[in-house]
Amino acid sequence: MTIEQLSASRAHGGVQGVYRHASAATGTDMVFSVFVPDHAPDARLPVVWYLSGLTCTHANVTEKGEFRATCAELGLIFVAPDTSPRGDGVADDPGYDLGQGAGFYVDAVRAPWAPHFAMRTYIETELPALVAAHFPADMARQSIMGHSMGGHGALTIGLRNPGRFRAVSAFAPIVAPSQVPWGQKALSAYLGDDRAAWRAHDAVALIEDGARLPELLVDQGMDDAFLGEQLRPELLAAACADAGIPLTLRRHIGYDHSYYFISTLMADQLRWHGARLAGAAGPEGVGPEGVGPEGVGQGAG
Template sequence: MTFETLSTARAYGGTQGVYRHQSTATGTPMTFSVYVPPHDEGARLPVVWYLSGLTCTHANVTDKGDYRRACAELGLIFVAPDTSPRGEDVADDPAYDFGQGAGFYVDAMQAPWAPHFRMWSYVTEELPPLIAAHFPADMARQSIMGHSMGGHGALTIGLTLPERFRAVSAFAPIVAPSRVPWGEKALGGYLGDDRAAWRRHDAVSLIEDGARVPALLVDQGDADQFLEEQLKPHLLAEACAAAGIDLTLRMQPGYDHSYYFIATFMADHLAWHAERLK
């Protein structure tokens, strides 16, 4: 399978597309969406990566994220990958928080996950050249954001590759997966029992171990049903304070974990990214 266009639609003067290709990293077809805003012929535009959360595909944010108007006004390309490999031959788990739809943006090392679950390599190594080849992207100006599991992915990738991503933000991220049930299950299942190997996929641990970015923006609803058990944003606040990272942590009264919350504050995040992508 070569690069395939599944659909395109006009939106705010730009083009919202959905695309598929055969991934070398995962060994499966992978689907993703890209919004390209209106632009002058020959222009190269900054790229914002959005990583989705548990159970999601590219379609959740594409359908419900309310990003296109802001991206059109700010001149930002918006890329939304899937959250895992998929298919009948791909290992899965009956639980919603593991297996297909729950790749956790790591390269699995344990059977039966290792052959296909290589979402770190897919997002950081394979998909960027594809975006550069097929869209008017200025790959010298990239940023990354995400929600929940995808917020975890955005934070860990951004902290690991600060020279690539000029801005990093998150909605309700899993900030310390090594210390919460979702993360312990995923990191243990994909990477094995050696917790030292988990640290490079844990934002708080990465900061404790010396990873640095100039600033982070995090929005978190105070009515989020996962706040106390799974998300624990205070751990990120403590790590950033100790490291001297400028964290803007906004606790939003009455908001839950849903896309209503994400859509409400999406334009704020995109404006924050755009300022750093100039």
């Protein structure tokens, strides 16, 4: 489990690095970025995971996300993975919403995707071990956020791993891929036509099936071109209401789907995460055992 540092730049009182490693999960080289604030020599810092949207690499949020000032202030490590395996030997699709840049955070089981498209295992298992081994990370204090397809990733990974993340939030997430064109195209390609298999990769379906989180935060721009057809936050609101999951859904008049929107809300979402990552136990008293799809916890459903 070695990693190669591609670059490291001092920024906002910390170091913004970009790294490459040979991934066992994807069978390809993978690139990710990590921001580490200055810290005491033996300190371990909380980790915020940021999952990116369709077409993005680690670079989009790293360059445009405006996260470093707040992460440095709050002492948060910020990890930004890629959104798929890439390279000449990796399958792809002419569409921007399938294949390279569009891994959808699932482990593909169908050809031609299965050999490399294992983004669920990569994000849930392989990369956390790598981050734990190579960075001053307190893996008992993690949180996760994401944008669009990455918001889908953050919500589903959070819901499937109760207790792992002290905070789960999203910017303009795909909340119900089974019900929208982006998700239907990707999930049928990667997982096949058995829609039962899709439910573990659909935040609304996971909640319907009993998965719980103590709370959720979602920011959504109301001039987002994908709002009505692809994102449909009202489906998440209904599922959370039925399940008794407190959802803070903030609608922002005039904002679109871009990093102009994300960067506007980034500091605020990070402060929400930071409040839940501070101290030895989260404000809701969520320990490593957490609240899970068994319905344990404060949820009503």
